Amino acid sequence: xxxxxxxxxxxxxxxxxxxxxxxxxxxxxxxxxxxxxxxxxxxxxxxxxxxxxxxxxxxxxxxxxxxxxxxxxxxxxxxxxxxxxxxxxxxxxxxxxxxxxxxxxxxxxxxxxxxxxxxxxxxxxxxxxxxxxxxxxxxxxxxxxxxxxxxxxxxxxxxxxxxxxxxxxxxxxxxxxxxxxxxxxxxxxxxxxxxxxxxxxxxxxxxxxxxxxxxxxxxxxxxxxxxxxxxxxxxxxxxxxxxxxxxxxxxxxxxxxxxxxxxxxxxxxxxxxxxxxxxxxxxxxxxxxxxxxxxxxxxxxxxxxxxxxxxxxxxxxxxxxxxxxxxxxxxxxxxxxxxxxxxxxxxxxxxxxxxxxxxxxxxxxxxxxxxxxxxxxxxxxxxxxxxxxxxxxxxxxxxxxxxxxxxxxxxxxxxxxxxxxxxxxxxxxxxxxxxxxxxxxxxxxxxxxxxxxxxxxxxxxxxxxxxxxxxxxxxxxxxxxxxxxxxxxxxxxxxxxxxxxxxxxxxxxxxxxxxxxxxx
Amino acid sequence: xxxxxxxxxxxxxxxxxxxxxxxxxxxxxxxxxxxxxxxxxxxxxxxxxxxxxxxxxxxxxxxxxxxxxxxxxxxxxxxxxxxxxxxxxxxxxxxxxxxxxxxxxxxxxxxxxxxxxxxxxxxxxxxxxxxxxxxxxxxxxxxxxxxxxxxxxxxxxxxxxxxxxxxxxxxxxxxxxxxxxxxxxxxxxxxxxxxxxxxxxxxxxxxxxxxxxxxxxxxxxxxxxxxxxxxxxxxxxxxxxxxxxxxxxxxxxxxxxxxxxxxxxxxxxxxxxxxxxxxxxxxxxxxxxxx
Numbered sequence: 001x002x003x004x005x006x007x008x009x010x011x012x013x014x015x016x017x018x019x020x021x022x023x024x025x026x027x028x029x030x031x032x033x034x035x036x037x038x039x040x041x042x043x044x045x046x047x048x049x050x051x052x053x054x055x056x057x058x059x060x061x062x063x064x065x066x067x068x069x070x071x072x073x074x075x076x077x078x079x080x081x082x083x084x085x086x087x088x089x090x091x092x093x094x095x096x097x098x099x100x101x102x103x104x105x106x107x108x109x110x111x112x113x114x115x116x117x118x119x120x121x122x123x124x125x126x127x128x129x130x131x132x133x134x135x136x137x138x139x140x141x142x143x144x145x146x147x148x149x150x151x152x153x154x155x156x157x158x159x160x161x162x163x164x165x166x167x168x169x170x171x172x173x174x175x176x177x178x179x180x181x182x183x184x185x186x187x188x189x190x191x192x193x194x195x196x197x198x199x200x201x202x203x204x205x206x207x208x209x210x211x212x213x214x215x216x217x218x219x220x221x222x223x224x225x226x227x228x229x230x231x232x233x234x235x236x237x238x239x240x241x242x243x244x245x246x247x248x249x250x251x252x253x254x255x256x257x258x259x260x261x262x263x264x265x266x267x268x269x270x271x272x273x274x275x276x277x278x279x280x281x282x283x284x285x286x287x288x289x290x291x292x293x294x295x296x297x298x299x300x301x302x303x304x305x306x307x308x309x310x311x312x313x314x315x316x317x318x319x320x321x322x323x324x325x326x327x328x329x330x331x332x333x334x335x336x337x338x339x340x341x342x343x344x345x346x347x348x349x350x351x352x353x354x355x356x357x358x359x360x361x362x363x364x365x366x367x368x369x370x371x372x373x374x375x376x377x378x379x380x381x382x383x384x385x386x387x388x389x390x391x392x393x394x395x396x397x398x399x400x401x402x403x404x405x406x407x408x409x410x411x412x413x414x415x416x417x418x419x420x421x422x423x424x425x426x427x428x429x430x431x432x433x434x435x436x437x438x439x440x441x442x443x444x445x446x447x448x449x450x451x452x453x454x455x456x457x458x459x460x461x462x463x464x465x466x467x468x469x470x471x472x473x474x475x476x477x478x479x480x481x482x483x484x485x486x487x488x489x490x491x492x493x494x495x496x497x498x499x500x501x502x503x504x505x506x507x508x509x510x511x512x513x514x515x516x517x518x519x520x
Numbered sequence: 521x522x523x524x525x526x527x528x529x530x531x532x533x534x535x536x537x538x539x540x541x542x543x544x545x546x547x548x549x550x551x552x553x554x555x556x557x558x559x560x561x562x563x564x565x566x567x568x569x570x571x572x573x574x575x576x577x578x579x580x581x582x583x584x585x586x587x588x589x590x591x592x593x594x595x596x597x598x599x600x601x602x603x604x605x606x607x608x609x610x611x612x613x614x615x616x617x618x619x620x621x622x623x624x625x626x627x628x629x630x631x632x633x634x635x636x637x638x639x640x641x642x643x644x645x646x647x648x649x650x651x652x653x654x655x656x657x658x659x660x661x662x663x664x665x666x667x668x669x670x671x672x673x674x675x676x677x678x679x680x681x682x683x684x685x686x687x688x689x690x691x692x693x694x695x696x697x698x699x700x701x702x703x704x705x706x707x708x709x710x711x712x713x714x715x716x717x718x719x720x721x722x723x724x725x726x727x728x729x730x731x732x733x734x735x736x737x738x739x740x741x742x743x744x745x746x747x748x749x750x751x752x753x754x755x756x757x758x759x760x761x762x763x764x765x766x767x768x769x770x771x772x773x774x775x776x777x778x779x780x781x782x783x784x785x786x787x788x789x790x791x792x793x794x795x796x797x798x799x800x801x802x803x804x805x806x807x808x809x810x811x
Contacts, residue, residue: 059685061685080687081684081685081686081687082687085686085687091685093685097679097681097682097685098679098682099674099675099678099679099682099683099802100678100679100802101674101678101799101801101802102671102674102675102678106671110671110675110682110683110686110688111683111686111687111688112686112687113668113671115667115668118667118668118669119666119667120666120667120668120671
């Protein structure tokens with residue numbers, strides 16, 4: 001361990017004019033980046049700005065097309081993660097690279113296991129990791145399998161693994177996206193302490209979340225479309241300024257909420273029970289209601305039953321007990337198709353995986369679900385043909401209209417939907433769902449993974465629907481979003497709703513406590 | 521007398537055990553090998569072929585069966601581990617290739633051979649290969665649980681990208697497991713022909729390869745599980761035969777032919793019924809592409 005302060009401020013890593021091309025895009029265009037000892041340095045940018053690409057080059061996962069990397073002033077050739085690790089560069093990826101089926105200990109030592117001959121020395125590695133945990137005051141059960149851990153604990157394991165390998169430059173790619181507010185705060189505190197003490201020299205923190213930048217970093221490098229826009233001291237910058245630089249235009253953080261009169265109760269869920277695959281309860285008696293003209297926010301840490309609740313309402317999961325009423329009708333046993341026909345729209349969490357058929361064209365995706373109704377069908381030759389054929393012209397026209405109305409940015413409506421960017425995919429799904437003008441819209445994390453510009457558009461769209469008297473159920477882990485959008489907030493914890501509070505006057509801290517299982 | 525009966529039942533165990541172990545080894549590293557049946561048939565042919573042409577030694581014949589079957593593992597690795605072709609499609613092709621090759625060569629180059637040698641020394645009147653099989657299970661267990669290489673195998677089967685980032689050679693690890701796995705399947709076939717049936721006939725594997733495949737699933741991708749399911753399967757098959765021969769169990773002889781098939785169906789149904797948390801390697805069947 002090095003003494004801290006002595007060498008703080010010195011440049012320990014420099015990336016000069018890094019370029020990287022992928023077929024059709026320039027991911028990094030002569031990007032330069034410097035990292036000083038003792039700092040936490042954020043790389044801020046929208047999705048697709050080239051943040052992760054840059055760091056993957058540094059970690060040896062991608063080969064760069066041009067530019068130099070200097071570590072401690074010396075030119076370094078990094079061709080594989082191995083080279084990076086040897087230089088003391090470690091990376092924690094966005095998608096966890098822990099192996100769920102192995103134990104925590106095995107995960108931490110994997111790749112540099114203490115061993116005698118071919119045999120693992122479990123006791124020795126256990127002792128070493130224990131020392132490490134004491135030193136950094138990080139506590140995890142080493143014998144547990146990773147799949148049993150919470151996301152916050154997994155993040156700790158990732159950090160421990162990096163420390164175990166003697167990392168001094170730690171790259172973290174969107175580390176907060178799966179954490180509760182409390183876990184996030186704890187992580188940031190740990191990171192700050194580690195750099196302050198000099199346990200780790202410096203941390204590169206990739207994010208597109210502005211509050212993270214303000215909370216954790218000393219300096220920030222902003223990327224847009226593969227180029228460096230600016231490098232700033234965090235203390236001298238404001239969220240608004242950062243957002244402007246990141247997106248290239250002013251961003252409205254607050255979505256204007258019109259005054260609406262909450263109308264009749266549209267959705268009523270009573271004492272709903274759903275089981276997990278392994279027969280444990282996923283939903284344990286959930287009751288709630290949503291009225292016309294209101295947004296009910298569902299807050300909670302991921303995995304506390306939100307997904308099951310949403311899927312039970314749209315009809316993708318079977319309720320083992322309880323009732324679901326929509327417009328006064330008991331729809332508990334109805335098929336998803338029948339529920340849609342009655343007026344449910346659904347925006348799934350992972351649009352690409354669950355909302356779309358990525359290999360089918362934009363047109364086909366848009367018309368899916370209404371394709372069997374006039375004017376999209378037509379009868380042809382056969383006398384008994386009752387509209388078996390799809391009327392291509394009217395389908396195309398319909399798709400073109402929706403693409404324009406919902407601002408889906410695409411050169412061609414016959415393109416496979418999977419080729420669109422995240423924001424466009426989400427707009428495409430919104431277009432399909434809202435064009436049917438459902439009375440109840442169930443939105444499961446509709447803005448997660450989107451950049452601020454796209455988020456803003458989605459939120460405005462939802463708000464418009466609310467004002468048009470639709471009922472909306474909005475699931476989100478982003479508390480700012482929940483508070484901004486909702487009229488009332490229901491907090492879920494372990495398959496139950498721990499409380500429903502009106503948004504007015506509620507604080508993030510209160511919600512955070514409720515999300516962790518505390519009473520309101 | 522009693523032991524004679526048991527040992528004659530157990531002498532069938534290497535056929536099932538080695539084949540299942542071969543499938544297990546491959547699958548644990550993340551590669552399906554669905555050609556077990558075909559590779560066993562080829563191994564049976566290769567064993568008898570080597571016995572006939574290389575000096576009537578069962579030991580050499582078994583070794584030849586093992587070694588020459590490795591080629592199917594190499595093929596599977598080249599096409600699926602390195603080139604990323606679909607493992608099921610390629611496995612299907614390999615099954616036909618190996619079985620067809622055995623059938624063709626059998627007709628083309630192999631006269632009718634009757635194996636007269638036996639493998640010595642026998643311990644408790646059981647063939648040495650019985651102990652080799654048990655030892656293989658034990659060794660594999662120790663490797664997986666207590667060595668670096670074992671940890672590497674488990675991690676490439678679970679999450680190859682994670683393994684790659686910590687410096688484990690994903691391709692080599694999978695390559696070795698798949699190849700050794702194919703060798704074990706071939707060895708199982710050789711043993712079946714040389715020791716159990718004392719000769720080669722076409723279709724001699726008769727579904728036992730598929731049974732072995734199902735037993736890996738039934739054993740939940742663990743060494744003890746696979747060992748246990750293979751043993752139980754061997755005992756059940758053996759018991760059925762004995763009882764039938766003794767006239768205690770009266771079933772039509774046609775029934776004998778479908779026993780492994782029924783066992784496969786039952787094993788798969790049970791494996792399914794036991795729950796979804798199956799222990800299947802998370803990256804099983806998935807090609808790992810380096811970026």
